[in-house]
Amino acid sequence: MTDKTRIAVIGLGSMGYGMAKCCLKAGLTTYGYDIMPAQMEKFQSEGGAVGALDDVASSLDCALIVVLNAPQTEAVLFGDNGIVAKLSKGAVVVACATVPPAFARDMEARCAEHGILYLDAPISGGSLKAASGNLSVMASGTAAAFERARPTLEAISEQVFELGDTAGAGSAMKAVNQLLAGVNLATMTEALTFGMTQGVTPEKFFEVIPKCAGTSWMLENRTPHIVDGDYTPRSQIDIWPKDLGIVLDIAKSAKFSAPITATVMQQYLAASGMGYGAEDDAALAKVYARNAGLTLPGDE
Template sequence: MKLGVVGLGSMGYGIAASLLRAGHEVCGADVNCEAVERLRTEGAMSEEIVTAAPDLHALVIVVLNSAQTESVLFSENGLAPKLTPGAVVICCVTVPPDFARAMAARCGAFGVHFLDAPISGGSVKAAQGKLSIMASGTAQAFEAARPMLDATAETVFKLGDSAGTGSAMKAVNQMLAGTHIAAMAEAITFGMTQGISPDTFLQVIPDCAGTSWMLENRAPHVVAGDYTPHSAVDIWPKDLGIVLDAARASKFSAPLTATALQQFIAASGMGLGREDDAAVTKVYARNAGLTLPGEE
């Protein structure tokens, strides 16, 4: 089966590599030409995605935000009109639920299915083909997307028969994930003010009730002083912004999320936007006059 993947960052590249391992023909596209060439050396098609579009059974979108998603599909050189009716767009981007619904309707006008399919699990699970996918869409969209889902996901949650519900669930997940990262940053630096080193923190807390998946995944980055981006700081102002926009529209108060958002904005303002999101810890450390591992 021929599949296109637009967006070859840490998540998209892992998805594309998993599709190749499963024996699919893959056409990759990204503004980073080096990522495209690297994927081609691993067996991807050499054809440009605009040319390949009419032959694609599925188009997987793993770009940064809704504006980029809309551009991929409906700009002057957008791919939606070039896809053959019956093909499916699989949108793995974190976007507002209403945006996902709008994209589904616009794709449908061309006879193209749309699966609202945001992803979770990080770059490691993307590379392993073990993502969790929160998906919603028509039965036809799920059926058309099945080869991609089988190759890239450990768990697929079927959340409804129309686009939007998958993105709503991703917003709930991001609310928790973002606040958990900020809470880890606050706790590990608070511990330092009490004479508890980050290394000791990491030895103890994962075996206690206060732990979380995000703490166990991100705190080691702080202890190692390694902020190589697996998930960048700048993702969170966008994702938590989506959460708070939805909360505001529902007249729902989300004060913890709002506070976490401000910390990520502060980190981005400090020039840390392209670092791993664990770098939000540096906001707390600098405010408290602390020296983190790797900064000695």
């Protein structure tokens, strides 16, 4: 395939919009769809192809699904107005949500019944990397699915990890990543607010710790949100009970004890219960701050 590749990005949120723009930049004919009409109109005004999904589905090479979770993925694919039945045989679905491996395998099988390829392709890197085309993709699927999805993968990613020839392996690796990311984020907010009890300001924390052994990607990416007092959601608190719930469900099925993950889950649930669920996930620091009587930047 060449730059005549035609794709639809379904889900123009903080990740999907940037990915769709990267597909445009790569020269792919790119349609963008979202439950928010304003997002679709904005994308079309910036060069996105115009056309109703029902009208263009049969001409697509790839449907890139960038929604929140398994129920939304299933609804897009097989709901009342599901896209799979409208795609031409041999087209590929590239599914990017964090989902249980068993769900990914089920979607692959159901797509195959319609002659549609399926790539289990969860992503990592955040909204900035989505916008720059530098995501990491943890993918698994048939050789044919990889081949059909290649122009799309090249447009959105810095690295594609090919993890197996059936769906499920990509989602399993994403679960491993989310365990680490969720725990790292919680530990960062705990350390930052602990430091405040000892006179270490968030600004000084961010000056020193990224140069020390205690740093992590999550620390370096999220601490500036706390320092700036800016909790505009790049990744919401409420994503983590879902993602860590998947991790804990997998662990339970494997009879694997994951006590640190289970403890961290309670902090995210507490943050959501306190009303921070729709805020940036760095707002987890507010749980610690409230419990310790601390004042975070922006809350003076």
